[in-house]
Amino acid sequence: MIIAENLTKYxxxxxxxxxxxxxxxxxxxxxxxxxxxxxxxxxxxxxTCFLQPTSGKILVDGLNGQTHxxxxxxxxxxxxxTVPLYDELTVKQFLAFSGTVxxxxxxxxxxxxxxxxxxxxxxxxxxxxxxxxxxGLKQRVGLxxxxxxxxxxVILDEPTTGxxxxxxxxxxxxxxxxxxxxxxxxxxxxxxxxxxICERVIILNxxxxxxxxxxxxxxGQLQKGLRTILLVDGPPTEVQAKLESLRGVTRIVAxxxxxxxxxxxxxxxxxxxxxxxxxxxxxxGLKEMRTSxxxxxxxxxxxVTEEGKD
Amino acid sequence: MEKPAQRMTLFRLKASSNMTAAILLILVLAVxxxxxxxxxxxxxxxxxxxxxxxxxxxxxx
Amino acid sequence: MRGIxxxxxxxxxxxxxxxxxxxxxxxxxxxxxYFFYTNAIIYTIRSFQAGQNPFLAERLNLSDFVVKPFxxxxxIVLLLMVPLLTMRSYAEEKKMGTIxxxxxxxxxxxxxxxxxxxxxxFTFLTMLAGTLLxxxxxxxxxxxxxxxxxxxxxxxxxxxxxxxxxxxFTSSLTENQIIAAxxxxxxxxxxxxxxxxxxxxxxxxxxxxxxxxIVVHLDxxxxxxxxxxxxxxxxxxxxxxxxxxxxxxxTRFWRG
Numbered sequence: 001m002i003i004a005e006n007l008t009k010y011x012x013x014x015x016x017x018x019x020x021x022x023x024x025x026x027x028x029x030x031x032x033x034x035x036x037x038x039x040x041x042x043x044x045x046x047x048t049c050f051l052q053p054t055s056g057k058i059l060v061d062g063l064n065g066q067t068h069x070x071x072x073x074x075x076x077x078x079x080x081x082t083v084p085l086y087d088e089l090t091v092k093q094f095l096a097f098s099g100t101v102x103x104x105x106x107x108x109x110x111x112x113x114x115x116x117x118x119x120x121x122x123x124x125x126x127x128x129x130x131x132x133x134x135x136g137l138k139q140r141v142g143l144x145x146x147x148x149x150x151x152x153x154v155i156l157d158e159p160t161t162g163x164x165x166x167x168x169x170x171x172x173x174x175x176x177x178x179x180x181x182x183x184x185x186x187x188x189x190x191x192x193x194x195x196x197i198c199e200r201v202i203i204l205n206x207x208x209x210x211x212x213x214x215x216x217x218x219x220g221q222l223q224k225g226l227r228t229i230l231l232v233d234g235p236p237t238e239v240q241a242k243l244e245s246l247r248g249v250t251r252i253v254a255x256x257x258x259x260x261x262x263x264x265x266x267x268x269x270x271x272x273x274x275x276x277x278x279x280x281x282x283x284x285g286l287k288e289m290r291t292s293x294x295x296x297x298x299x300x301x302x303x304v305t306e307e308g309k310d
Numbered sequence: 311m312e313k314p315a316q317r318m319t320l321f322r323l324k325a326s327s328n329m330t331a332a333i334l335l336i337l338v339l340a341v342x343x344x345x346x347x348x349x350x351x352x353x354x355x356x357x358x359x360x361x362x363x364x365x366x367x368x369x370x371x
Numbered sequence: 372m373r374g375i376x377x378x379x380x381x382x383x384x385x386x387x388x389x390x391x392x393x394x395x396x397x398x399x400x401x402x403x404x405y406f407f408y409t410n411a412i413i414y415t416i417r418s419f420q421a422g423q424n425p426f427l428a429e430r431l432n433l434s435d436f437v438v439k440p441f442x443x444x445x446x447i448v449l450l451l452m453v454p455l456l457t458m459r460s461y462a463e464e465k466k467m468g469t470i471x472x473x474x475x476x477x478x479x480x481x482x483x484x485x486x487x488x489x490x491x492x493f494t495f496l497t498m499l500a501g502t503l504l505x506x507x508x509x510x511x512x513x514x515x516x517x518x519x520x521x522x523x524x525x526x527x528x529x530x531x532x533x534x535x536x537x538x539x540f541t542s543s544l545t546e547n548q549i550i551a552a553x554x555x556x557x558x559x560x561x562x563x564x565x566x567x568x569x570x571x572x573x574x575x576x577x578x579x580x581x582x583x584x585i586v587v588h589l590d591x592x593x594x595x596x597x598x599x600x601x602x603x604x605x606x607x608x609x610x611x612x613x614x615x616x617x618x619x620x621x622t623r624f625w626r627g
Contacts, residue, residue, distance in 0.1 A: 048475040052624040054321070074477040084468035086381065088388045093381075100377035101476045145472075325625040329618050336614050340607045344582065347603040356518035357434070357595030 001026050002047065002153065002183070006056035009042050016042045017053070018207045026152075029179050031198035032187040033300060038204040040187040041081055044157050047185070048078045060153070074103070077146035081157040081187075083139055087131035091122055091141055094130060098145040116144040120174065136167040143174060154178055155185045160193060172197055191300055203303055210303050227292045228263045228272060234284030236261075242282055246274065262292065374478035378486025379493075386456070386494045395455040399448050400501040406444035407505045410437045434516045434595075437509070442523040442593045445502060446586060449531055450559050456494055457538025458552035460487050461620075465546040480620050484539070484613060491535045499527065519595040526592025529605035533585055534559055536612035543616050559585070 002024040009017040017039040024030050032040045045051040047058055049069045058065040060072045086094055092113065099109045117123055120140040125133060130141060139159065146154055159175065160168045176197055178184050188194060194201050195215045203211040203218075211218060232239050240252050243263055248271050253262040265271045272289075279286045386392050414436045421428035464470040473483055509515060534555070541554035566584025569577040581587055585608065588601040 045471075050471055050475050070477055070479060073475055076475070078472075078475045080468065080471045080475075082468040082471070084470075084472055086385060086469055087467075088385045089381065093384060097377050097381045098472075098476070101374050101478050103373070103477070105373065322625050325622070329622055332618055333615055336611060340611050343607055344600075344604060347600050351599045353591070353599070354597040355595060356522040356597065358516040358518055 001061055002185075003059040004043070004047070004056070005058070007043065007046060007053045007058065008055045009039075009046065009051065010054045015207055017046075019056070020204070020207070020209050021056075022202055022209065022212065024183060024185065026183055027179070027181060028200060029175075029184040029186065029198050030200045030202060031194040032185065032202050032204060033189065033191065033194050034187075034204035034210075035189060037206075039207040040204055041157055042207075043204075044078075044155055044185065044187055045080075048076055048155060049073050075151055076153045076155055077148070077151035078154075079142045079146040079156045079159060081161070083142040085130045085138055085141055085145075088129065090127050090129050091117070091133075091144075092126045094141065095144060095148060099148045102149040102151075104149055112148050112150075116147050119147070119177075120144040121170070136163050139163060139167070139171065143171070147178075150182075152181070153183045153185070157187050158189070159186065160188070160190065203300065205303070226263075226265045226271060228265070228275060229288075229290050229292045230261045230263060230275070230279070230286065231288035232261060232279055232284050233287055234279075234282070239279070239282075239284060242278060243275065246271070246278060249275075372482075374476075374482040375486040375489070378473075378478070378483050379490045382460075382487055382490030383493055386459075386490065389459070391455055391459070392494060392498075395452045396498045396501065399452045399498055402448050403441070403445045403502055404505055407437070407441050410440050411505075411509065433509070433513055434519050438506070438515065438519060438523065439593050441502075441505075442527055442589075445499075445527055446530055446589055449527070449534060450563065451556070452498070453495070453531060453534040453538055453559070454552040454555040456498075457491055457535055457542055457555060458548045459542070460491065460539050461543040462545055462548045462551040466548075474623075481617055484617055484620070488535065488539060488613060491539065492532050495531045495535060496528070499524070499531070516595070522595045522597055523593050525597065526589045526601070529592070529602070529609075530585065530589055533605050533608045533612075536609045536616075537562075540612045540616040540619070543619055562586075 002022075004020060004022050007017055007020040008015065020039070020043060032043065034040050042051065046053050046065070047060070049065050049072055052066055058072075060075060063071050065072050086097070089097065095113045095116065096109060099112050104112055117126055120143055122137070122140055122144060125137055130138065133141065139162075143156070143159065146156065156175065160171050163171060172193065175184065175186065186193075186198060199214060201211075201213065201215055201218060202209060236254055239261065240254050243249055243252055243261070246265075248266040249263060250266065251262075251264040253264075254260075263275060265275075276286060276289060414431070414433065417427065417431055417436070421431050461470070464473060474480075506515065506520060537558050538551075538555040541558060542548075542551040544554065545551050562583065562585040564584075566581050566587045569581045572580060582604070588604045591598045591601055
């Protein structure tokens with residue numbers, strides 16, 4: 001269990017993180033979401049004892065990160081954003097190094113190396129020098145060193161940045177498989193990743209926590225009504241005017257080149273059939289009609305720009 | 311933001327003086343050890359010809 | 372202890388796969404070998420001359436004319452080569468970001484430093500091993516004083532280890548390997564020449580300066596004498612710089 005209390009970190013006079021507090025229970029998969037510079041990496045670095053906070057503290061399973069740094073580090077497997085690896089070593093040598101430092105030796109070490117190598121699909125690349133590996137493979141090696149010796153807490157800083165789509169899918173699958181007894185902390189600015197993998201999301205902006213909840217609650221909270229997308233066969237301005245005249249409709253966004261219209265309205269279910277009826281009765285073709293709930297992306301942008309207005 | 315900045319510099323001042331003090335302490339220790347070793351030293355001649363007169367017992371100046 | 376071994380293994384694997392090690396070793400062995408060669412040649416010439424000159428013959432011996440200068444020359448070349456061995460140590464890790472691994476793994480800063488120091492010394496010893504060759508070759512022609520040679524090597528090893536400790540410190544100061552190398556070279560030079568100022572300074576200051584000079588303490592080792600004062604100096608020097616490095620690494624927590 002991880003508790004952060006009023007974490008503040010200054011780089012010189014600039015605050016990177018201000019008064020951040022959160023609590024993560026055992027076995028959760030939590031995502032830190034935020035634009036670049038929000039302080040995600042700083043917070044993760046504080047959790048892994050790479051940095052010490054200017055004020056505030058972290059408690060990992062009751063151990064204070066400042067006084068019991070070594071014990072805290074024993075519990076954490078960390079993949080930094082830059083995926084730093086020792087280029088001149090082979091995959092096997094590197095994992096042997098990681099494993100030994102984390103407490104393994106002899107047969108246990110070899111067994112663990114085999115295990116993480118196979119779960120990260122690195123078996124054919126065991127004897128290759130890390131320098132010769134592709135980015136995706138290097139990322140998997142990074143993940144492997146974070147997982148070796150089965151740490152109870154796994155912290156991944158932007159694990160899918162820079163990977164191609166196929167590799168991204170693989171890594172996300174790996175992360176999802178980690179769940180269960182292990183606590184996983186993930187930081188990213190790729191929103192679909194969070195909604196796909198994480199049970200809970202902590203949104204950060206400019207060093208502060210802006211929101212904290214499950215993805216569903218967050219989208220539910222900010223979405224204040226119905227959202228419907230229409231594809232109408234008819235003159236756009238007139239269609240728009242007609243829809244705007246309906247009672248309960250708050251906003252029309254006629255955006256996409258395909259002619260889609262987004263209708264935001266009050267949370268009144270009867271409005272949908274009314275919209276459909278209006279279109280048809282006006283003699284226009286209703287080609288498509290579907291609901292569109294607020295995506296996490298839009299929640300994120302809203303929250304971040306709201307904060308930015310302060 | 312005056313207060314955090316002040317707190318920061320105070321904190322850093324304390325930490326850096328802590329480090330300097332530790333290094334100075336060790337330096338003093340090093341000097342003391344060297345001085346002591348100069349008072350009580352021994353020499354061990356390994357040359358085949360034993361060209362230099364040597365003492366194996368500690369020497370008091 | 373386990374952590375120290377792991378860091379040790381990693382460091383030597385990386386060092387031995389780096390071209391810099393081979394370049395430095397090559398230059399070190401070639402240059403000191405060349406000095407050895409010239410001294411040996413001059414000795415041979417003098418030996419012929421000594422056939423007619425009994426006074427010269429009395430003073431002529433391999434130890435004074437070939438072996439002792441050999442160690443002195445080695446020391447000078449080490450001044451240039453050790454920065455190349457140590458510059459990578461912390462500077463490259465900082466630049467590549469792998470320092471983030473080292474600091475987030477369950478290993479103490481002290482253990483990591485011990486592993487790095489041991490690895491650098493081991494690499495240095497490998498480099499030094501090549502210098503045995505000229506001596507062994509000479510032994511087939513003549514009878515060398517191996518007690519003297521043993522003492523000389525001990526001095527060189529301690530000198531090298533002292534340079535390495537200081538080199539590790541300068542490496543921890545920066546991300547840039549070149550700056551680390553230049554700083555360590557400058558520092559070594561400082562500790563080397565500081566003894567020369569003795570003649571300009573008063574008696575107390577003069578003897579203090581002489582005591583700090585890293586090369587003055589090599590003298591008795593090269594002469595075949597193991598003097599506890601010199602041993603103590605080198606050991607204190609090594610531990611001092613290792614300690615300073617450790618303290619400096621700790622400052623990352625409160626520096627910006």
